[in-house]
Amino acid sequence: MAVSGSTKHDSGQRRIRPxxxxxxxxxxxxxxLTPRAASLEGLGPRDCRVLMVESLADAARLxxxxxxxxxxxxxxxxxxDELRGLGYEVDHRxxxxxxxxxxxxxxxxxRPAEVRIMASADHGVAEELAETxxxxxxxxxxxxxxxxxxxxxxFARWAEGRKLLRMEDFYHGTRRRTGLLMDxxxxxxxxxxxxxxxRAVPPRGERFPPIPxxxxxxxxxxxxxxxxxxxxxxxxxLDGFAWPVTRADAERFLxxxxxxxxxxxxxxxxxxxxxxxxxxxxLISPALNLGLLDPLDVARRAEGRYREGAARLNSVEGFVxxxxxxxxxxxGVYATRMPGYIRSNRLGADxxxxxxxxxxxxxxxCVADAIGSLIEHGINHHIQRLMVTGNxxxxxxxxPREVNDWYLLAYADAHExxxxxxxxxxxxxxxxxxxxxKPYAASAAYIDxxxxxxxxxxxxxxxxxxxxxxxYNALYWDFLARHRERFERIPRMNLVxxxxxxxxxxxxxxxxxxxxxxxxxxxxxxxx
Numbered sequence: 274m275a276v277s278g279s280t281k282h283d284s285g286q287r288r289i290r291p292x293x294x295x296x297x298x299x300x301x302x303x304x305x306l307t308p309r310a311a312s313l314e315g316l317g318p319r320d321c322r323v324l325m326v327e328s329l330a331d332a333a334r335l336x337x338x339x340x341x342x343x344x345x346x347x348x349x350x351x352x353x354d355e356l357r358g359l360g361y362e363v364d365h366r367x368x369x370x371x372x373x374x375x376x377x378x379x380x381x382x383x384r385p386a387e388v389r390i391m392a393s394a395d396h397g398v399a400e401e402l403a404e405t406x407x408x409x410x411x412x413x414x415x416x417x418x419x420x421x422x423x424x425x426x427x428f429a430r431w432a433e434g435r436k437l438l439r440m441e442d443f444y445h446g447t448r449r450r451t452g453l454l455m456d457x458x459x460x461x462x463x464x465x466x467x468x469x470x471x472r473a474v475p476p477r478g479e480r481f482p483p484i485p486x487x488x489x490x491x492x493x494x495x496x497x498x499x500x501x502x503x504x505x506x507x508x509x510x511l512d513g514f515a516w517p518v519t520r521a522d523a524e525r526f527l528x529x530x531x532x533x534x535x536x537x538x539x540x541x542x543x544x545x546x547x548x549x550x551x552x553x554x555x556l557i558s559p560a561l562n563l564g565l566l567d568p569l570d571v572a573r574r575a576e577g578r579y580r581e582g583a584a585r586l587n588s589v590e591g592f593v594x595x596x597x598x599x600x601x602x603x604x605g606v607y608a609t610r611m612p613g614y615i616r617s618n619r620l621g622a623d624x625x626x627x628x629x630x631x632x633x634x635x636x637x638x639c640v641a642d643a644i645g646s647l648i649e650h651g652i653n654h655h656i657q658r659l660m661v662t663g664n665x666x667x668x669x670x671x672x673p674r675e676v677n678d679w680y681l682l683a684y685a686d687a688h689e690x691x692x693x694x695x696x697x698x699x700x701x702x703x704x705x706x707x708x709x710x711k712p713y714a715a716s717a718a719y720i721d722x723x724x725x726x727x728x729x730x731x732x733x734x735x736x737x738x739x740x741x742x743x744x745y746n747a748l749y750w751d752f753l754a755r756h757r758e759r760f761e762r763i764p765r766m767n768l769v770x771x772x773x774x775x776x777x778x779x780x781x782x783x784x785x786x787x788x789x790x791x792x793x794x795x796x797x798x799x800x801x
Contacts, residue, residue, distance in 0.1 A: 296387065297320060297321040297386070298379065299316065300324045300325075303349050304345070304393075305564050306348055306565055307564035309567070319360075322364055323353075325363060325364070326365075328369055328372045329368065331372070332503075333503075333504065335678055336504075336506065336508050337504075337507055337681075338508045338684065339505075339508070339509050341684065343500050343514055344518060344563070347489075347492060347496045350365065350496065368499075373401070376388075376406060377405065389414045390402055390406075391416050391419070392425075395689045395690050396607070397611075400415070403415055420567075421568065422597055423601045423604075428601075428604075428609060441465070443598065444465070447601060448465070451569065451597065454576055454590055467586065467590045468591065470587040471539045472543050473541055473544070474725075475541050481549055484551050484556065485517075485525065487526075489515075493518055509647070509649075510648055513649050516685065520565050526557060531578055531584075534555065535578055536588055538588045539585065539588030541553055542655075542656070543723055545656055545657060545660075545720070547642055547724075550652055550653060552654065553588075554655075556652055556654075559651075559685045559686040561686075568597065568601075572593045575592050600691070603690075603699075606708055607694050610694075610707065614707075615674070615693050616674065617704045618673050619702070619705035620670070620701070622670040622673055624672065624795050626671055627669070629800050629801070634800055635800055636730070638727070638731070638732075639661050639720050640665060642726055643662055651684060652685055660713065660715055660723075661720070663700030664700075664713065664714060664719075665744075665745070667700060667702065667712060667713070668748035668749050669752075670755075673696070676700070677692060677693055695708075711766050712760075712766075714753070715749065716734075717732075717746050720743075721735075747784050750784045750785070750788070751785045753770065
C-alpha cells in the first residue's frame with residue numbers, strides 16, 4: 274500500500290510573506306492542479322503569488338460524494354505544498370464560504386495589481402470570478418484553458434458548418450494532428466476504430482489485478498475529518514477512501530494500469546462483473562480531471578506500450594480513443610453549447626430520479642451492484658454508467674436535469690463539463706442527437722450477455738411481463754413505442770424499429786401496460 278507524499282498541511286503557511294513584491298496573483302481552481310497551467314506561464318516564483326480557495330458553497334450545492342470532496346481538497350492542499358517546494362508563495366484558503374469571498378479576502382490582504390485566471394472548464398466560473406476581482410479594483414486576465422489537447426476555439430472551428438457533430442470524425446482529426454497510433458498518413462493497423470474486437474466477456478473465475486490504494490497521510494486525514502463533520506449526510510462513504518492525491522501517486526496509479534491492466538483493457542472493456550469496479554479499466558479519470566495527469570502524456574505512454582509489444586493494438590486504440598477522442602469531444606460540445614445545453618430535454622422525460630439511486634435499495638441486481646460500488650468507492654466504469662444506471666433512466670423517462678445532478682454529485686471524477694454531455698447527450702439522448710446518433714437504450718438481453726449479474730437476480734432477463742420480468746424489458750419496448758415517430762427518422766434505429774413493428778398488437782399492449790405500472794411505481798417514489 275502506497276502512502277501519499279505530504280505530512281501535515283499547515284494552513285498557517287499562507288500568512289508567511291517572503292520579501293519582495295508580488296504584483297500578480299495567479300488563481301488556480303481546484304481542477305487546475307498543474308504547474309503547467311496557462312495562468313502560470315511566463316511567471317516565476319518571484320513574479321506572482323498563487324491563490325487557491327476551498328469553497329464550502331461548491332461542496333454543499335449538491336450532496337456530493339464525500340470522497341469527491343476529500344479528493345479535491347486534499348489534492349489542492351498537496352498541490353499547494355508542491356508549488357511551495359518549487360518556490361512559489363501560495364495563499365491557500367480552506368473553509369471559505371464561496372470562491373468569491375475567498376478572492377475578496379485575498380485581494381483585501383495582498384492588493385495585487387493583476388489577477389490571472391485560467392478559464393475554467395465549467396461554464397461561466399472564470400467570468401464570475403473576474404467580475405468579483407474587477408469590482409475590487411484589480412485588473413484581470415483570463416487565459417485559455419490549456420489542460421486539453423483541443424482548445425475551445427479549435428473545437429468551435431472544427432464544428433463550424435457541420436450539420437452533425439460526430440466523435441469519430443473529431444477523433445480521426447486528433448489522431449492525425451498528434452500523430453498518435455499513426456502509420457504515416459494512415460491509422461496504425463489500417464483501421465481507426467477497433468471496437469468490434471472489444472466486446473468479450475471474461476471467463477468465469479477471471480482474477481483481475483488489484484487496484485492500487487493509497488493510505489491517507491495526515492493532510493488527507495485532516496480533510497476527511499473536516500468533510501465528515503461538515504458534510505456527514507452527503508452521498509457515499511469515506512472509510513474506503515484510497516485515491517491518489519499527489520502527482521507522484523497519480524503517476525504510480527497510471528504506471529500500474531499500463532503494466533498490469535492496459536493489455537486486456539480492450540477485450541473486456543464493455544463487460545460487467547459482480548463486485549468488480551475496475552476489471553481492466555484505468556480509473557485514472559479523477560486524477561486526469563484534476564490536472565494531476567496530462568492527457569497527451571497519458572495517451573503517448575499507452576502508445577509506447579503498444580510500440581514496445583507490451584499491449585495489444587485494440588486495447589491501446591480503445592484507451593487512446595477515450596482519452597483524446599471522447600473526453601476531448603464532450604468537452605468541446607459542452608464548451609460550445611452551454612449555457613442552454615444543460616436544460617435539454619428533447620424526449621420530454623418527466624419522472625423523478627428513482628429513490629434507489631441514493632441507497633442501492635433495488636432488487637435489480639445490476640443496478641444495486643453498480644450503485645452499491647459507487648457509494649463505497651466513488652466510481653463505476655463506463656458501461657455501468659451508460660448501460661445500467663443511464664439505460665434505466667433513459668428508458669423509464671427520468672428528468673435529465675435530475676439525472677445530470679445525480680451523476681455530478683455521485684462520482685469522484687465528476688465535473689460539469691464532462692458529466693453534462695455524457696448524461697444529457699450520450700446516456701439520455703436529451704439533446705436530440707448532438708452527441709450520439711442514436712439513443713443507447715437496451716433490454717435486459719444486453720445486461721445478460723455482457724455481465725454475470727442476471728443469474729442471481731430476482732428478475733428474469735427472458736421475461737417481459739409479469740412480476741418476475743426484468744424491468745429493462747418492458748421499459749425498453751415502451752420507450753421505443755413512446756418515441757416511435759422520432760426514432761423512425763433515425764437511420765441507425767432502422768433494425769430496432771423494425772423489431773418493434775414485428776411485435777403483435779396484443780403483446781405490445783401487454784408490454785406497455787407493464788411499463789406503465791413500473792413508471793407509476795417510480796413516479797410515486799417506489800422501488801423496483
